[in-house]
Amino acid sequence: KLDTFVASLDALSPQAMSSGIQIIMSLCYGLFAFSTIIGMIAFIEVCSTEISKAKSFSVFTKIISSVIFxxxxVVCVWTGMQLDNIWVISDLVNLMMVIINIPLILIGGKYVKKALNHYESNYHKIQSDEGYGFDKSVGEIMKEE
Structure with missing residues (x-):
């Protein structure tokens, strides 16, 4: 599919600028992939910190994601595996996340509402790097039953 992407760049750009546009678009594509990986690792860190406060658990999840996924x-691309197959795997993993998240959203909705109410009652406070309107962590708010 990458050859289709490059061919579409050739068709849509003036011939004199074709190679320059290909380089710029390839860099943009690479930066997008890199920033996606960084964002996902940051998301993993936030989630693992909420699951367990142990630093070793957070490090373990980052290593697993970086060393396995x-x-x-990369191996799928190097072996010439069709990108369609990778998208099928991605769709399957996303479907599993939806199946897990739907009951969690239904169960945790009351905590989200409680955190939102707490935020709205404190948003007028001076925003700082520490709080952003929260004077407690979401975990502390959830424990206040």
Whole structure:
């Protein structure tokens, strides 16, 4: 599919600027992939910190994601695996996340509402790097029953 992407760049750009546009678009594509990986690792860190406060658990989840999932994608590309197959795997994993998240959203909705109410009652406070309107962590708010 990458050849289709490059061919579409050739068709949509003036011939004199074709190679320059290909370089710029390839850099943009690479930066998008890199920033996506960084964002996902940051998301993993936030989630693992909420699951367990132990630093070792957070490090373990980052290592697992970096050592298993990123090389899996690289190997799929190197072996010439069709990108359609990777998208099918991605869709399957996303479906599993939806199946897990729907009951969690239904169960945790009351905590989200409680945190939102707490935020709205404190948003007028001076915003700082520490709080952003929260004077307590979401975990502390959830424990206040």
């Amino acid at each position: 990123v090389p899996f994608g």
